[in-house]
Amino acid sequence: MTPADLVLLVGAGFAAGLVGYVTGLASIISYPALLLVGLSPLAANVTNTVAMVAVGVGSFAKSGRELIDYVGRRSLAASGGAALAGGVVGAILLLSAPDSVFAVVVPYLVAFASIALLVQPKLRTWITNGADQPVAWLIGVFAVSVYGGYFGAGAGVAFVALALLVTSVPLPKAMIYKSALLGLANAVAAVGFIFFGPVQWPAALAMGAGCFIGGWAGPPVVERLPVTPLRITIGIAGLGLAVWLAVS
Structure with missing residues (x-):
């Protein structure tokens, strides 16, 4: 791997970290890079998972205290446990099953999450009547973390959609939540990949450095963006990712 490749990966990591934090679509930049x-x-899949841990570390280092103050330590710990368990299952699936297992259903999962974001206000009222659903949240965190540990493209969109549908967490806080939980799912999967997967360390470290900076920059950017246009933008971008996954 040449120095130019490493520079490209640092830049791609920064873009993936920032775009991934804001939209949940980091892998659409990092994986092709x-x-x-x-x-x-x-x-590329396992190296991407290892590098993406840095996005969660960067964003949580910047705004983690804000999230803890809002949701509470006990709720965050329960959600983190579900994310860790899901990440373990996802890593086992990736290392023991062919990529084709999820290849057919992944575009539909991403499209569903994206559509749910687009119609979130009405869908939340219809599904939950506006009340928080803590059990559904934990089950959903586990399920999305399984997918995040296995492949991950669009997992951020799914986390944001889940948070907005079954909890009362506002979008800026949901973005921090998403980044922290997806970072945990990636971290536990990354531990497995370090020992059993073909991680390309120069690429992972270069991209991870960029991802950390992008993740650190993400929360202040989101705080300055209007909520409804951001939600719609994430949903539309997610639909674009679903189409790309379907045809690639």
Whole structure:
């Protein structure tokens, strides 16, 4: 891997960290960048998962206290446990099952989450009548974390959609929540990949450095964006990702 490749990956990591925090679509930038520098699809997948841990670390370092004050330590710990468990299952699936297992259903999952974001206000009232659903939230966190540990593209969109549908957490806080939980799911999967997967460490470290900076920059950017246009933008971008996953 050349110095130019590493510079490209730092830049792609920063873009993926920032875009991923704001929209939940980090992998649409990071995964193709890893393929571009010559990694195989499996190596790119596991290396991407390892690098994406830095997004959650960066954003939580910047705004984690704000999230803890809002949701409480006990709720955050329960959600984190569900994310860790899901990440373990996702990592086992990736290392023991072919990519084709999820290939057919992934675009539909991402499209569903994106549509749910677009119609979130009415859908939340219809599903929950505006009340928080803590059990549904924990089950959903586990399920999305399984997918996040296995493949991950669009998992951020699914986390945001889940938070807005079954909890009363506002969008800016949901973004911090999403980043922290997805970071945990990626972290536990990354531990497995470090020992059993083909992680390409120069690529992972270069992209991870950029991801950390992008994740750190994400919360202040979101705080300055209007909520409804941001939600709609994430939903539309998610639909675009679903189409890309379906045809790629």
